[in-house]
Amino acid sequence: MTTTPLQDSHLDGLEAESITIIREVVAQCANPAMLFSSGKDSIVMFHLARKAFHFGARPIRLPFPLLHIDTGHNYDEVIQFRDALVRKTGVQLIVGHVEDSIKRGTVRLRKATDSRNAAQAVTLLESIAEHEFDALMGGARRDEEKARAKERIFSFRDEFGQWDPKAQRPELWHLYNARITRGENMRVFPISNWTELDIWQYIAREKLELPSIYYSHSREVVRKNNLLVPVTPVTPKGPSDNSEVLSVRFRTVGDISCTCPVESRAATPTEIIAETVLSELTERGATRMDDQTSEASMERRKKEGYF
């Protein structure tokens, strides 16, 4: 990657496209919601949504709620951040708990500390059914992973929440087709065309607040398979593990059991941009344990209804 800061005009272009998409969801769909994880991508998407409905001095009221699919395995800082954001902006927040799906028996894990990342798909589909959402906006980006590189912006899901990559609707110009039959669902990705670098530049430009674990801090970790696995109640230190305390930051915020930090001293968006530009690892490769299982694991999970 190159080291030149991209121009404001480029961010303006991406921003306008995303705002148009968010407004289009509101115009075409009867009961949409926006997925919100407190991760940097959903924070950017939420900010774009507020810009889309900003009219001068009037209070900003979003015509849809946020939906958080909570695995129950969170860093405290992330949940605190989410709740503070809700208080500050007055947005409506709906939380779907994986824990509830486990209690209902719709999610079964082999052992209590198993990753709950894949189980999110079940809870997500249950939340869609409960609230009768016809469209969900998500903060996925096409540069994250190869299967996502082919996802449409308005992506159709059948009544089982399944994505069929071979039967995607063609997407022409800015003429998005959000028509569905009852029981079917639209997934919409307003920031499809943003890269990780774009996201960080935008966070710096718009002075967006993020959960503190995105910036460097000291943390006890164990080195495993080229990953830094944090020592937590969910991912405890094994008898043969040697832990060390390193200066790290998280590049993504997900379920504790499968999200790893990277070594870093970057404490500001500008320092992170400098690191991102030089990074030798893509975002998911450095930090996600579950994506490494097989080359096609993301595509399989998407077909199963994962976001």
Added chain:
Amino acid sequence: MDQGVVRFITAGSVDDGKSTLIGRLLYDTKSILVDQMESLSKTRHARAVSTEAGIDLALLTDGLEAEREQGITIDVAYRYFSTPQRKFIVADAPGHEQYTRNLVTGASQSDVAVVLVDATRVDLSTQPATLLAQTKRHAAIIRLLGLRHVVFVINKMDLLDFNEQTFNAIGESITDLTQKLGLPKPQLIPISALLGINVVEKSAATPWYRGQTLLQWLENLDLGVDNKSAEFRFPVQFVARQDGSDANGFRGYMGRIDAGHVRVGQKITVLPSGRHSTVTEIYLANGSGALDTNNAVPSAATDQTVTLCLSDELDVSRGDLFTQTDGLTPPALTQLLSADLCWLDSEPLSLTRKYALRHTTNTVSAKVKRIEQVLDVHTLLHGTDVQVLNANDIGRVELVLQKPIAADLFDEARRTGCFILIDEATHHTVAAGMIRNT
């Protein structure tokens, strides 16, 4: 138009090396990261061709499992890379004949077309040299979709010893083709995507070629001011209302400015009703710092997302179009359209059914009254005896609409001159349309 980002499509026949070319652009601009490289060396692939570094560059863009099995690209993949000059969004569209709809999709999202020609598959025994039918089809689609910047890269020149005469012969055929189609004079670049020759770095292998490399051409391309100087076009996307609870009642019209500009005090006409009003407030949704400050602005221009308020309480809803009242080239209000249709669905066009026609933010019922002609991509002639449009066919049709729409000609105003057809039963997007006559 945003000069900071270039959206381009790569088109070419299957096995012309599109995926390899994009892989090469990503690799040579250092956009490929270590873990992607490692996963490539783990992947098994039927048509794997290795580079000097032992990596199959095509695997970077062939994302889906089915493709890894079949060894062909079956859907549009979007890729991102940047250089110190510019940011690029690449639509990698497939060359396989049954997937032409994806090429149309990719082209509709792009400003620039990069057409690959496999030099080894051009028939040089004829005069002029004969290009593959797919190359002609793709060039025709690019013309229909109104891409104004086209570069032809003549690939696999390494297999022809970088022969200048061969390059020139192919170039003549391409020039013929573009003239026939009415495309601008094409840019021609001899390359080897596999060896990285003239893609990013200039090569000594082609001393006779004095032009730019592909990346240099893309970096220096002037996209032009496009439709900023054009007349104002603003389709109403959504009507925002805040009323009832406070005295600060509000009714604003949201949308993206498709062409021209608007200022407070400007007289506008609402189509199709033809009523007039004046713009009283403009709220700019995008642009730095818009959430901290009052985002009311005195004017706004093409590509900006705004909310407009009017001086009169008019009956305005989604799908209406605002234009400037003093415009010299207003859109036509019409219930009859002549248009080129690119048929995308596996079920052929029906002349008896009605479809939903989406034009800007407006949706009306439409029927195709008749098929005037169908393009034969082998001869590039228009057959007038065909009365069917199948998937991947391109035809000139006459449509009749249930209600009038405010239509521009596609070649004059791309965003207000295009439409899609949606099947009312399956909800599939079945056709891409370009308005040719109103």
